Amino acid sequence: MPLLRVDQNGLWCEAGGFHIDPWGSVPKALITHGHSDHARIGSSSYLCAAPSERILRLRLGSEFQLQTITYGDRLTVGDVIVSFHPAGHVLGSAQIRVEHRGEVWVVSGDYKLAADPTCAPFEPVRCNTFVTESTFGLPIYRWHAPETVFTSINDWWRANRDHGRCSMIFGYPLGKSQRALTGLDPEIGPIYCHGAIERMNQVYRESGVSLPATTATGEPKRGQNWAGAMVVAPPSAQGSTWMRRFGEVSTGMLSGWMRIRGTRRRQSMDRGFVLSDHADWPGLLQAIGATGADCVLVTHGYRAPLVRWLSEQGKDARALETRFEGEALENEAEAAE
Amino acid sequence: MKAFADLYTALDETTKTNAKVEALANYFRAVPPEDAVWAIHFLIGRRIKRLIETRKLVAWAIEEAGIPEWIFGECYSAVGDLAEAIALLLPAPIATTDKSLRYWVEERLLPLRQWSDEQQRESIGFAWLEMDERQRFVWNKLITGEFRVGVSQSLVVRALAEVSGLSTEVISHRMMGDWIPAPTFYNQLIAKDTEDTDVSRPYPFFLAYPLEGDPAGLGDPSEWIAEWKWDGIRSQVIRRKWETFVWSRGEDLVTERFPELEALGALLPEGTAIDGEIMPWQGGGPLPFAQMQRRIGRKVLGPKILAEVPVVLLAYDLLEWQGEDVREWPLERRRAQLDALVTSLASTGRMVLSASVPFGSWEDLAELRHQSRERRVEGFMLKRVGSPYRVGRKRGDWWKWKIQPYSVDCVLIYAQPGHGRRASLMTDYTFAVWDDGELVPFAKAYSGLTNEEIAKVDAWVRRNTVEKFGPVRRVKPELVFELAFEGIQNSPRHRSGIAVRFPRIARWREDKKPEDADTIGTIRNLLTI
Ligand SMILES: [Zn+2]
Numbered sequence: 001m002p003l004l005r006v007d008q009n010g011l012w013c014e015a016g017g018f019h020i021d022p023w024g025s026v027p028k029a030l031i032t033h034g035h036s037d038h039a040r041i042g043s044s045s046y047l048c049a050a051p052s053e054r055i056l057r058l059r060l061g062s063e064f065q066l067q068t069i070t071y072g073d074r075l076t077v078g079d080v081i082v083s084f085h086p087a088g089h090v091l092g093s094a095q096i097r098v099e100h101r102g103e104v105w106v107v108s109g110d111y112k113l114a115a116d117p118t119c120a121p122f123e124p125v126r127c128n129t130f131v132t133e134s135t136f137g138l139p140i141y142r143w144h145a146p147e148t149v150f151t152s153i154n155d156w157w158r159a160n161r162d163h164g165r166c167s168m169i170f171g172y173p174l175g176k177s178q179r180a181l182t183g184l185d186p187e188i189g190p191i192y193c194h195g196a197i198e199r200m201n202q203v204y205r206e207s208g209v210s211l212p213a214t215t216a217t218g219e220p221k222r223g224q225n226w227a228g229a230m231v232v233a234p235p236s237a238q239g240s241t242w243m244r245r246f247g248e249v250s251t252g253m254l255s256g257w258m259r260i261r262g263t264r265r266r267q268s269m270d271r272g273f274v275l276s277d278h279a280d281w282p283g284l285l286q287a288i289g290a291t292g293a294d295c296v297l298v299t300h301g302y303r304a305p306l307v308r309w310l311s312e313q314g315k316d317a318r319a320l321e322t323r324f325e326g327e328a329l330e331n332e333a334e335a336a337e
Numbered sequence: 338m339k340a341f342a343d344l345y346t347a348l349d350e351t352t353k354t355n356a357k358v359e360a361l362a363n364y365f366r367a368v369p370p371e372d373a374v375w376a377i378h379f380l381i382g383r384r385i386k387r388l389i390e391t392r393k394l395v396a397w398a399i400e401e402a403g404i405p406e407w408i409f410g411e412c413y414s415a416v417g418d419l420a421e422a423i424a425l426l427l428p429a430p431i432a433t434t435d436k437s438l439r440y441w442v443e444e445r446l447l448p449l450r451q452w453s454d455e456q457q458r459e460s461i462g463f464a465w466l467e468m469d470e471r472q473r474f475v476w477n478k479l480i481t482g483e484f485r486v487g488v489s490q491s492l493v494v495r496a497l498a499e500v501s502g503l504s505t506e507v508i509s510h511r512m513m514g515d516w517i518p519a520p521t522f523y524n525q526l527i528a529k530d531t532e533d534t535d536v537s538r539p540y541p542f543f544l545a546y547p548l549e550g551d552p553a554g555l556g557d558p559s560e561w562i563a564e565w566k567w568d569g570i571r572s573q574v575i576r577r578k579w580e581t582f583v584w585s586r587g588e589d590l591v592t593e594r595f596p597e598l599e600a601l602g603a604l605l606p607e608g609t610a611i612d613g614e615i616m617p618w619q620g621g622g623p624l625p626f627a628q629m630q631r632r633i634g635r636k637v638l639g640p641k642i643l644a645e646v647p648v649v650l651l652a653y654d655l656l657e658w659q660g661e662d663v664r665e666w667p668l669e670r671r672r673a674q675l676d677a678l679v680t681s682l683a684s685t686g687r688m689v690l691s692a693s694v695p696f697g698s699w700e701d702l703a704e705l706r707h708q709s710r711e712r713r714v715e716g717f718m719l720k721r722v723g724s725p726y727r728v729g730r731k732r733g734d735w736w737k738w739k740i741q742p743y744s745v746d747c748v749l750i751y752a753q754p755g756h757g758r759r760a761s762l763m764t765d766y767t768f769a770v771w772d773d774g775e776l777v778p779f780a781k782a783y784s785g786l787t788n789e790e791i792a793k794v795d796a797w798v799r800r801n802t803v804e805k806f807g808p809v810r811r812v813k814p815e816l817v818f819e820l821a822f823e824g825i826q827n828s829p830r831h832r833s834g835i836a837v838r839f840p841r842i843a844r845w846r847e848d849k850k851p852e853d854a855d856t857i858g859t860i861r862n863l864l865t866i
Pocket residue numbers: 033035038089110
């Protein structure tokens with residue numbers, strides 16, 4: 001019997017009596033991070049890494065039992081020992097390590113290796129079995145250094161300002177937006193955030209992450225001059241009436257998918273910036289290698305190519321069917337409310 | 338190369354015309370003529386034939402990237418574009434290049450043809466190592482002869498007009514005809530005054546705008562001339578310096594394909610340019626366009642095909658007369674001169690005037706329009722009395738008033754991914770109609786749906802695939818579309834026995850069930866209309 005397996009509610013650990021990132025309602029849920037495909041409402045009790053607490057409270061409300069744990073601390077749950085380790089994905093994101101009679105499994109949740117001042121960096125954890133995401137599991141997905149991406153975002157913002165336009169970038173309210181904020185150059189102009197993002201900024205600031213000064217747009221008033229401003233908005237705000245209040249706007253999407261020209265063009269945005277909070281192909285391989293795991297279970301994303309690649313490298317690799325979603329371009333509708 | 342790749346990116350990133358013109362003008366101002374002229378060459382869609390077989394390029398890219406072939410295949414299908422897949426897969430560059438576009442084209446691209454496999458491999462491998470992803474993408478497109486960018490020639494002309502301070506008319510005229518991408522040409526193009534020395538150079542065609550709705554909006558019918566709208570090959574026949582040049586609207590010199598017109602040219606006075614339509618013609622009237630296609634398809638024109646499908650120039654307009662550019666003359670004056678010329682050459686049987694159709698009222702003309710199909714024309718051209726011969730597609734003076742296209746309801750049976758930016762969406766469809774209780778493929782169509790509809794159909798196709806062969810998916814015969822097309826003819830080569838011209842999707846008939854689709858019988862009836 002494997003230490004973890006997928007049942008109808010999610011990734012189930014029988015020896016520990018808990019689920020990791022369940023999509024059904026379960027008695028005990030261990031949560032890797034606050035994105036909506038990983039942290040869902042409806043379970044009786046939750047355990048997450050300490051910096052994730054405020055995020056889960058904001059997203060899931062307060063009417064449930066939530067226990068937190070410091071990164072690296074060991075906790076006995078049922079017959080197993082669990083610990084949470086930074087995944088570098090968003091604030092509070094964790095890989096969950098599960099140990100049972102000397103056998104170690106690590107569930108990555110979502111992760112990235114690239115630098116991000118808004119969360120603790122990814123920490124490789126040795127294990128026998130590694131459950132990895134594979135959102136960008138093809139070698140065409142390779143990220144440029146974040147500084148390079150931010151330079152082009154700032155250049156674009158500056159050019160828009162000089163043409164009297166407002167700049168608007170679209171990114172996830174949790175994680176992507178705050179990471180983007182740290183890369184913006186506040187010298188260029190004022191920074192505004194959509195309400196859904198400003199609420200999350202608040203959580204980040206309360207958690208001690210330093211972000212540049214931002215103002216919530218609220219319901220933008222007619223006649224206000226937005227020329228030269230930068231507005232950060234969730235992808236769901238695209239094409240909304242809210243968006244049309246800002247006068248002449250140049251739009252940019254922040255996503256790993258923007259690496260592909262066809263996808264970039266289909267977004268009908270003025271610009272696509274390749275910025276992802278998931279690992280790129282070299283990142284996936286590096287992370288998997290660093291675990292020393294012989295067995296790799298691959299979830300959401302380009303599972304088949306990564307499984308085949310790893311198998312050809314002599315690993316015992318298999319696909320694992322889950323309901324995690326990776327990086328979507330237009331989801332997270334709930335964030336737009 | 339960097340500047341050109343930046344230009345490509347700038348053009349690719351915006352759909353706004355003014356931004357494109359600005360990017361083009363900035364580029365032309367920044368680079369030397371030797372680069373600008375190559376840029377024009379590629380931007381207006383002149384191609385260099387594919388220099389390297391795709392197969393070889395892929396093999397080299399796989400070697401450079403150090404990946405197995407199967408994963409290249411996965412990447413290609415995720416990206417949907419070969420040049421781009423290669424650009425994204427190659428290892429990061431180890432150097433940067435500040436070499437010019439001219440260098441890359443003349444010293445690295447064109448010589449590929451003479452080089453051995455090893456030399457090609459080496460040169461391309463080094464090129465990749467010096468270029469970033471955007472430059473590689475453009476470079477790969479150039480190598481494979483597939484470079485395309487979303488600008489029309491008229492935008493390039495506008496940018497050059499801005500840079501040179503000349504009018505767009507002057508620039509577009511200078512850009513026509515045969516020219517080689519050399520700096521001298523660029524200098525002539527933007528020079529304040531140049532002797533236009535190219536004797537073959539045609540004039541830019543004046544193109545009509547489609548008239549939507551009722552011509553009554555055009556005002557007094559007596560201010561308009563109506564001609565039938567013919568469906569042949571729009572062309573110019575030019576006689577200068579004792580030579581004849583026949584240009585098609587695609588701006589190809591097609592003189593040799595039409596010996597009849599070359600002979601006609603020899604009879605034209607020196608310094609003449611006529612705008613007209615090359616038509617397959619027999620017994621005083623047009624042959625079906627399919628006959629022309631038979632003729633166009635031949636490499637060698639034997640006496641048999643020349644006798645079976647003779648052509649005439651159906652003359653529309655006179656652009657140059659006695660060596661003088663007469664495009665500013667009023668329409669009626671140009672036509673009168675043209676009429677006299679046609680009459681004087683009537684005995685040759687090689688030129689016919691596109692006669693004006695007399696009409697008293699717009700209602701009369703609408704009535705006459707019903708004869709279009711029988712006459713094998715597409716409707717009417719309406720031209721304003723007194724108008725000059727303009728450049729390009731301009732509203733106001735020339736209108737095409739076409740008859741409604743044919744339309745048929747058919748069932749979607751196959752779908753496959755499109756190309757370019759639609760590569761990851763199912764956008765190429767095959768449609769069928771009923772024949773004796775069976776659905777037979779009838780036409781393929783790509784365009785006509787809105788982006789939302791495309792996304793919906795795409796999702797539907799993925800859920801309703803019955804079978805896959807390569808990229809093609811057979812789907813449940815469930816969705817009905819109205820297909821519009823321009824012409825129809827018998828075709829023993831097609832399973833339906835029928836071929837249509839310019840099929841496109843008129844709309845998605847979500848209100849119809851597959852059993853409501855048309856039968857091959859109803860379509861055959863259209864043949865007789
Ligand atoms: Zn996530």
